[in-house]
Amino acid sequence: MAGQVEAVGKGITRFKVGDEVFGSGIGSFAESGCFLEDKIVLKPASLTFEQAAAVPVAGLTALQALRxxxxxxxxxxxxxxxxxxxxxxxxxxxxxxxxxxxxxxxxxxxxxxxxxxxxxxxxxxxxxxxxxxxxxxxxxxxxxxxxxxxxxxxxxxxxxxxxxxxxxxxxxxxxxxxxxxxxxxxxxxxxxxxFMANMNWTDLALLKELLEAGKIIPVIDRKYSLSDAPQAIRYVEEGHARGKVVLTM
Ligand SMILES: NC(=O)c1ccc[n+]([C@@H]2O[C@H](COP(=O)([O-])OP(=O)(O)OC[C@H]3O[C@@H](n4cnc5c(N)ncnc54)[C@H](OP(=O)(O)O)[C@@H]3O)[C@@H](O)[C@H]2O)c1
The missing domain is CATH 3.40.50.720 (NAD(P)-binding Rossmann-like Domain)
Structure with a gap:
């Protein structure tokens, strides 16, 4: 997911209200959600929210598979x-x-x-x-x-x-x-x-660096609205998406 911080919990120092972030967590198919501090990083300014939302699981899996x-x-x-x-x-x-x-x-x-x-x-x-x-x-x-x-x-x-x-x-x-x-x-x-990919802050931060340096650019196939999430999932399940499929809010 990618979005803007609306509130932070007690003792959170890495983020403040208004920060644009991307990462992963349960309940990402939503207009708002609650995410752990070590599962999100600041979004590169050069990326749209849709591009940033396409990165976390697939990018991390690729990185960990290779490295x-x-x-x-x-x-x-x-x-x-x-x-x-x-x-x-x-x-x-x-x-x-x-x-x-x-x-x-x-x-x-x-x-x-x-x-x-x-x-x-x-x-x-x-x-x-x-x-x-x-x-x-x-x-x-x-x-x-x-x-x-x-x-x-x-x-x-x-x-x-x-x-x-x-x-x-x-x-x-x-x-x-x-x-x-x-x-x-x-x-x-x-x-x-x-293996199963392990979502962690250090690797997300490395992906952020690669994105900022222009070394990786998310490839986005289709965008669906939140209400069309079932169609999006059906399309992904066919196994032939060209890059990532994104839900837009
Ligand atoms: N281990 C983990 O932690 C982890 C994490 C994320 C995903 N996964 C799994 O990894 C797999 C790939 O995920 P993904 O998100 O990249 O899937 P995806 O977006 O659906 O991509 C599937 C890829 O497989 C190719 N393909 C489909 N059928 C093929 C065939 N019969 N022979 C050869 N290539 C074929 C597609 O190419 P064409 O469209 O050109 O045919 C496409 O490049 C999925 O099974 C997913 O569940 C595992």
Whole structure:
């Protein structure tokens, strides 16, 4: 969410009434809400409220996937699978900001957009069997894991890391994330990680810096009014949003 502070609780020092902020919390689909001090930061003046509201969960997930779980380094070859969605559009830009060479995978209609946000190379998954191309990556961030895990493992360098962000939410895939992936890591010697993003002030503040420096720019697909939230959710659930979907107040 993003908005303007109307009141602060006792002992709050980071914010004052009138501050423009963005962050995350329960009850964000509303005209007003109550948010924890360490889950929001000041909004960059250059961003609209809609742009800022698009950042927190997707931006933080992309950052933590690349930096904490993927151990990204400058010069790494990084593949972002699902590069055109909410998490993917941030992942492409953050990986570039951290000095990696980025390949983005998406469908044909999004190839140009993914290139425009900085991907060095783009692949249309409907046309190319890229997992079998022979190219090896230091890091694969997977936002669209609708395939068997053997495919990305084949495309990893021996020291590579596969970070599973999301995809199928079936019970089988949840079990795979929790039990089978750690086993595969051990057996195949390739690191396989799945994680839940951790909303925290330090990372939000880092995203704010990247936004202010123009290193990341939220990609917004559609805007819906609050009363059209059900349509917005239905659209997001189709799994083909181009960047983020925002509710406007
Ligand atoms: N681990 C966490 O903490 C965390 C946090 C946030 C989100 N997630 C999860 O991560 C996943 C991605 O989230 P998101 O917000 O980025 O989703 P999203 O905005 O819906 O983006 C989905 C992406 O997947 C691509 N895609 C869809 N079907 C595909 C297919 N069959 N093969 C290859 N690519 C395909 C889409 O590309 P095209 O439209 O071009 O097909 C798009 O780039 C979701 O499952 C979400 O629940 C996890």
């Amino acid at each position: 904490d779980h993927g151990r990204i380094q400058a010069g790494h070859e990084v593949l972002i699978h699902g590069a055109s969605g909410g998490v993917g559009t941030f992942a492409v830009q953050i990986a570039k900001a951290l000095g990696a060479r980025v390949t983005g995978v998406c469908s044909e209609r999004n190839l140009e957009m993914v290139q425009s946000i900085g991907a060095d190379h783009v692949i249309n998954y409907t046309k190319e069997d890229f997992w079998r191309s022979g190219k090896r990556y230091d890091l694969i961030v997977d936002n669209a894991a609708f395939h068997s895990i053997s495919k990305p493992l084949r495309a990893l360098k021996p020291t590579g890391i596969y970070v599973l962000v999301g995809g199928s939410s079936s019970t089988a895939s949840i079990l795979q994330s929790l039990i089978i992936n750690p086993l595969i890591s051990k057996i195949k010697g390739r690191k396989v990680v799945s």
